Amino acid sequence: MKLTxxxxxxxxxxxxxxxEEHISSPRKEKLLDFYNQYADRLILMPxxxxxxxxxxxxxxxxxxxxxxxxxxxKQHQLWADEGVDIDxxxxxxxxxxxxxxxxxxxxxxxxxxxxPQTDQWRKDKLGEDYMFNDKIAFASVPDRxxxxxxxxxxxxxxxxxxxxxxxxxxxxxANKKYFIGFTPEVKPRTSLPYILHFADMMAARIExxxxxxxxxxxxxxxxxxxxxxxxxxxxxxxxALSGVRSEGLKNLLDSI
Numbered sequence: 001m002k003l004t005x006x007x008x009x010x011x012x013x014x015x016x017x018x019x020e021e022h023i024s025s026p027r028k029e030k031l032l033d034f035y036n037q038y039a040d041r042l043i044l045m046p047x048x049x050x051x052x053x054x055x056x057x058x059x060x061x062x063x064x065x066x067x068x069x070x071x072x073x074k075q076h077q078l079w080a081d082e083g084v085d086i087d088x089x090x091x092x093x094x095x096x097x098x099x100x101x102x103x104x105x106x107x108x109x110x111x112x113x114x115x116p117q118t119d120q121w122r123k124d125k126l127g128e129d130y131m132f133n134d135k136i137a138f139a140s141v142p143d144r145x146x147x148x149x150x151x152x153x154x155x156x157x158x159x160x161x162x163x164x165x166x167x168x169x170x171x172x173x174a175n176k177k178y179f180i181g182f183t184p185e186v187k188p189r190t191s192l193p194y195i196l197h198f199a200d201m202m203a204a205r206i207e208x209x210x211x212x213x214x215x216x217x218x219x220x221x222x223x224x225x226x227x228x229x230x231x232x233x234x235x236x237x238x239x240a241l242s243g244v245r246s247e248g249l250k251n252l253l254d255s256i
């Protein structure tokens with residue numbers, strides 16, 4: 001899967017528009033300032049480091065976040081239609097958690113988490129177009145994302161915190177205490193964590209089907225590496241991506 005420079009730039013505009021539409025002031029302005037500060041990195045981020053995972057290509061992160069927000073809002077309406085008490089959270093809380101659920105994949109303030117893979121064997125045999133940057137200290141994706149928000153003065157509610165922490169559901173062992181409870185008092189008091197988790201799974205599955213299902217059906221899931229065509233960069237591409245400062249991400253531009 002590849003996104004054009006025009007698609008990458010359009011997705012970034014849509015992403016900022018979600019903040020404008022759903023997040024209230026003064027938090028909206030702080031969130032916009034934060035994302036614009038790191039725009040040159042985020043606009044090209046993949047959603048994962050390995051091509052067999054979802055949206056592991058330049059611009060894949062922002063596209064994934066947009067899809068999770070859309071799926072979360074649709075799930076919200078579905079749960080409401082089924083009679084669930086949606087007054088236990090706000091739409092802003094749901095969208096805020098969806099926008100920021102994978103923020104920890106950004107890395108830290110100085111270094112991106114995913115950098116271009118330098119081991120050609122791992123690229124060709126394991127599909128790892130990216131590798132983890134060992135310049136950043138280990139932290140789980142939710143923990144790093146919450147740290148980045150608070151360190152930039154962006155407050156979040158209890159519902160938003162739990163939603164971000166638990167968005168991987170039971171795929172993360174640390175979430176058992178929230179999702180496996182045998183008495184009412186230890187179960188979450190809101191459906192937001194469930195809605196966000198289902199939205200994230202739905203988005204990832206959609207991205208898998210789009211990228212891999214037809215290849216699996218046709219037996220072409222492991223195609224031979226194609227030679228990179230020689231293209232003259234378009235004016236739109238140059239304009240959309242000219243502000244990139246990250247050396248790691250600059251190396252990815254040839255693949256767009």
